[in-house]
Amino acid sequence: MDIQSLISSLVPGRSFADLGGLWGTTNERISVALQAGAAAATMIDHQPLGNELWQEFDAHCARLGVSGYVSIQGDLDDPDLPHRLGQFEVLHCSGVIYHCPDPFHSLRQLRRLTGRHLLLGAMTVPEQVRNAAGAVDFSEGRMLALPALRGGALAVMQRHFDELHIKIPNINAPEREPWVLPDGMPNYSPWWWLFTVETLSAMAEAVGLRVVGSFESWAGYAHYIHCEVPE
Template identity: 35%
Template sequence: MDGDPIHRWIADIVPGRSFVDIGGIGEWSKQERVTQSVAAGAARSAMADIEPADSEYWRFFHKLMYKHGIARDAYDSHAEVDVTRADLAERLPPSDVVHCTGVLYHCPDPVAAVDNLRRVTGRWLIVNTVVCPQRVENAAGTLALPSGAALFLPGLSEAERDVLRLHYRTKFGWSIDDTAPRPRAPGVKMPHVMPDGRLNHWPYWWLFTIHSFRSLLQLLRFDIRDEWTWEDHAHCVLCERVG
């Protein structure tokens, strides 16, 4: 993402501190931050992810670290780490700095996820989510949201879906139907509920407004120290745990 300030945040706050990147191996490690934490002089770096240890994503990540000259004993890895599970703090050691981006909008329960992140955050949390503008207006109609809204995507009406479909197709060239399919739609790549009844963490579940996302972080006792919005679509926040 052009103009991404996360690299600067890491350079400023990570030196001499422990660091963990939660969820960074997805999309073939395009947004991983372990390399940046090591370069910044972290006391200890780690990657954690919901994928099992034998996943191709993990193998790719380890090869990427080797390519960057980062030895396997220079970072820890924690597989099958689900930020929505109540036992997160038992499965993942706390770190001074926690980075968790590209994750919350994939969580069925993002409130529980942020609460769990607090339990493993020593001081600093770098987090983001995909957000929705409070007003989207185009040829398909108008979608207007109050400032405190969190849009539950499986519950979209067809009229709302039409507006968002045109919005994302015009802006980014993809469809909301691909990332947030209709409930029980046959043959979709990313159903919200898997055939075995498990909730899926790959589709989009929620779109917060920026205000509601900020309020969630503040509710769970994080103070916002810096923030940045990319393309009115992804909102990134540097938080400090308080209280």
């Protein structure tokens, strides 16, 4: 299973939204949904409408001959967002949840926005990370909060991501990201959490979603979790 095929199987005649899919253009799913027969499609992102990223997205869709979608500026963690937007029968959200300081709140928000299917994509780690720097155990619900990452665990995860050739601020990249912005609000740019697909699945179920399947993406460095809203 891959995410394009799953979206294409779920969206015909249904409303679809891609939340947080604006960064770049290669991972947006609006075009996939509309080409597969979605009744409506909405891109939701916190970026200000009309900025360079929105312009790139619009140009990308135009090249594909895709039109008729709705563009909305919105913050997943805004408590008013579900009241403002309502629900989407199929909601796609990838590359977002591990950037959220309070993932349970963010998952509850996704639950409120989902009418039937939530396709949740996230970077994940194995249950056991072992290398020359030592070992970190992520089994049985263990997670790492990156603001607290230091010492031996930091060395292990630095080596882990170095070996994957992935550079992450506050772990193994030369630049660092502040956890709090100058206005006192949390910074959503850095990764805040490391978790396994099993832990993320259990978290989704804890907020009232039913996990019906999961599969690897990005050569196994990430996973998608397919959740449904119980009837």
